Amino acid sequence: MDIPKMWDIDFACGHSQEIDLSQKRIDQRAGYAKWLEQRDCFDCFKSKGTKKVSKEREKERAEELENVAVQEKRDGLLPLSGSDKQQVWARSLRRDVLAGLYDLYVTSEEHDEEWFEAEILTPARMIATSRWWIDNREFGLPAFPELLAAGAQSDDASENVA
Ligand SMILES: [Zn+2]
Structure with missing residues (x-):
């Protein structure tokens, strides 16, 4: 008797398929x-x-967004304009930049909390577009105090966004 090479398999999912078992x-x-x-x-x-x-x-994404929202609430950060995708991305970028700046300047004791509030959080709160955070993502952290000051005066600041 010949042992078949092709076998009709009725899979557990309900699909049937002819399977080549000639290698077995x-x-x-x-x-x-x-x-x-x-x-x-x-x-x-x-x-x-x-x-x-x-x-x-x-x-994971939902958890990440939740973390970002906690930080936004704590730091008084406003929602950003832009598409859903841009907003999610920009909010993560903003969170990372601000946390990085805090480490770089406050944890290191180069500056105090007051400085951080005035020089970092205050202008960061004024920047209202996702675009700003996405466009500036390539800059190193030390550039941000200056970038934030400029951003707060720019078309991306909340009072200037049309
Ligand atoms: Zn199936």
Whole structure:
């Protein structure tokens, strides 16, 4: 009797597919076919995997946004204009820049909290566009006290945004 090379597998997900088992030893094909039938077909397996990854990423993103929102509330930062995508990005950038500046100048005791409030947070609160944070993202932290002062006077400042 010939042992078939092609096997009809009824997968656990409900899909059926003809699978080539010619690579398996003939005395292993039936066992392998049975094992396959306990699993989802390749397409279902793959799409479940993708769904899980994007769900995890979604959760991470939600947590990240929550952290950003906590900082915004603490520092009295205003919402930014721009598309949803730009806003999410710019708010993260803003959070990272401000945290970095705090470390660089206040934690290091080069300046005090009062300085940070006047020179960093006050102008940062006035910058109202996502664009400003995205456009300036390549600058190193030491450039930001000057950049923020300029930004607070620019078209990107809340009172000047049309
Ligand atoms: Zn399937």
